[in-house]
Amino acid sequence: MSAQDPVPVFTNLNDLYANLGTSLNHVERWNNLTEEFETRFGQRPTYIARAPGRVNLIGEHIDYALFGVLPAAIERDILIACAPREVPAVSPTDEEHHAPGSVIAENLHPKYTRQVFAPAPKTNVDDDVHVEGWHLEIPQQLRWENYVKAGYYGVLNEHFTGSTSHPIPVDMLVTGSVPAGSGLSSSAAMVVASTLAFLAINGKLDNSAETKITKGELVKMSMENEKRVGVNSGGMDQAASVMSVPSSVLYITFFPSLTASPTPLPGGAVLVCAHSLKVSDKALTAKQGYNLRVVETLVGARVLARTLGVSVGPREKITLREVVGRLTNETDIGTGGAGMDVNALMEVLKKVDDAVEKLKPVGTTHPEFGATMEEMVEMSGLSKEEFHEVYMSWVEVDATHFKLYKRAKHVYSEALRVLKFRKLCLDTAAAATSMDDNVAALKELGDLMNESQTSCADDFQCSCEELDQLTQIAREAGAYGSRLTGAGWGGCTVSLVPESQVEAFIKQVSERYPPYQGLEGEKLSEVIFATRPSSGACVYKFD
Template identity: 25%
Template sequence: MKQFAAVYGADPEGVWAAPGRVNLIGEHTDYNDGFVLPFALPQRTVVGASMLDTQQWTVWSEQADERIEFDLSEHVSGWGAYVAGVVWALREAGFDVPGARMAITSDVPLGAGLSSSAALESAVLTALVDLGGLDLPVDERPALAQRAENDYAGMPCGIMDQSASIRCRAGHALFLDCRSLEVEHIPFDVAAAGLAVLVIDTKAPHRHVTGEYAARRAACEEAARVLGIPALRDATPDSVAAITDPVLQRRARHVVTEDQRVIDTVALLRDGRVRDIGPLMTASHTSMRDDFEITVPEVDAAVEAAISAGAYGARMTGGGFGGCVLALADTDATDTVAAAVAESFATRGFAPPEPFVAIPGHGAVRL
């Protein structure tokens, strides 16, 4: 890794990588013990690392153009919190974490809802586990990376992002039960079906994402309390309809219907009916817009333009309040869809969007 050598004057002991992700369907269901269906992106965060014989960590980030150092006596903020959080979470779990020097590069877009933070955590975690020879099975790693983000970095995300970044397989979507943490790798070879998933980075700035995300999670927890159930995973459409608070009812209705849309999407993919998942994607977006209220004008415009241009379905992906839209379209129609979205944005005075075709990739790995 040339960046590591440039910063530290020597080659790293190893190089590790973990991908960003898009969520095909299943938004804000993970922290409600529900179901999600993400897949890993080709874009990834790469970490070159070497061990130190002291309990200190030096980390250089190409994107931040910054080098930081920390030990166990301090709390790190900013982008470094996602690195220090992994060290902290490993130690909290009882592991003897090796000190290390690291250099980090990434082509996962920041602030686009593609889980750049989970990619960073997962790459650093994989590197430290391998460097230290730590006995941490792959299926237990997402929960530890999630704890780093929740309890150290302070973002109350569910476990989907870290699970996708660590456990995905190329050519598959990851059907994850967020209660049992059981996974099933669902074949998702869209190209073989003559289709493509077009990711449209709307470039919409995330608006109040941390506070609004926390507010949505709190509303879901309150709705579950009102219903007397452990989580909204256990709610039914009839029980949700009985909630008297209109806001809590809408929030809960999104989660219950979204869980069902994930299950229905998986059933269609198992039958090889890839094209037929389009309406479920669009219904998911409508629910996020109307019931969960997490979309913004840019993503709504992108979905509308994509469908008008012939996409079989489209939806926002990620936590909301900005970020990316997914559109399922014929392979030879992606340029048409992308052009329609760009024209719609220009008409509305939005910043130009940035489209790319997403090919399901693999999870964290040593290169």
């Protein structure tokens, strides 16, 4: 599997369904979406774009530090049916749905209303004809259509800037089975699906297209697109949604380049996702949460590099992964190489603890080793103006103390846990072990997941009371391990559960976790469910 592989375009539903897993009735959902689209728009869809949510088994908040992670696509997904809309040759130009590239977007969920919007062409002041670019207003608000707009903006920017051609007007209908704000990456799935829909409708995925869109290109485009709604994503969510394959967890690396390789889980266990019912929206809480952690991690990397004598450019935003590489004179990274091998990286990470201690501010009285803005600027070795330009000019954060030490401690320890988790999975698969041996391996994997949860709660401080309670209940109900998944501050947990005990496990958790009491049937299955790794994003093209 490679980031250079093309995005799959199916023309046979049997081939498509075979890749999606079995826990959801995919045939019924796809047929219902198609029929509803025809009812609402008077024509059949031309395409359906699909992007799955993802669950991260281990490796939280380390992707934007460029360390590898271990997520998997889940069977729950976002589907967008779409078709080009005919605009009469003579039509009122002041009506938005008649404008070039206009979009009529509807959602199957009744709480979401129809949205009509259109990009505005920006022209060169010296030439009233030549289109220089497109403008599309995207408020940084928790609204479903803003994620659709974000995907559209990327396509406009990538394929219609500097061109006299116009994007095609489109009708679209959206549906999804990924719980919003759950930590299962519904936002990334929405952005990936909308990006794919606009690429498909504008002929950018056809065999006749001059430039084929690869999975790697779709990941990078979707990462940039999601930033339009105020989230500085590290790429794990998009990579998992796009590059996953059935029945495998992915080891995704970001340094020195984006790669993904399947990692088999030992047999005998499944994943159970459980929503804490505390909604976590990265876009709304970014200033005190996600974006703040990105800044703390980046500044921590510069300070650590400086204390270790590692060279850093004055305008460079070095990452914690790059610090490790430069500290060890890592080679083979500038010409498409893979850098140091996994075993060497594991050895370096085992020795990094002493270096991280240097991130504690000297003489600080803050109980959690937090540095004030003034202390942080001094530790960076930059002037106040340089520091603001490099670390604060592109993102909004809200904090009085910045916990560089704790964030780096989590990142390095979590990166090592990911490599241990992966090695144990690969070693178990290679040894063709017995079921008893698999159980022993699963228990070790569970221990690593539990350690990750502790680090997320104590050092990265991205857990919450509900997630702490839910993971504890899960372990007591028989899970090998349980941890938050996704950005945290609410959302979902993921538990590694013996396959034979899934039904009993879900029953016990539902009885003991207070927010689940009174939920039954479909309502309960929406908040706690078993899943197997699914396939990544794709497009179905109707005949």
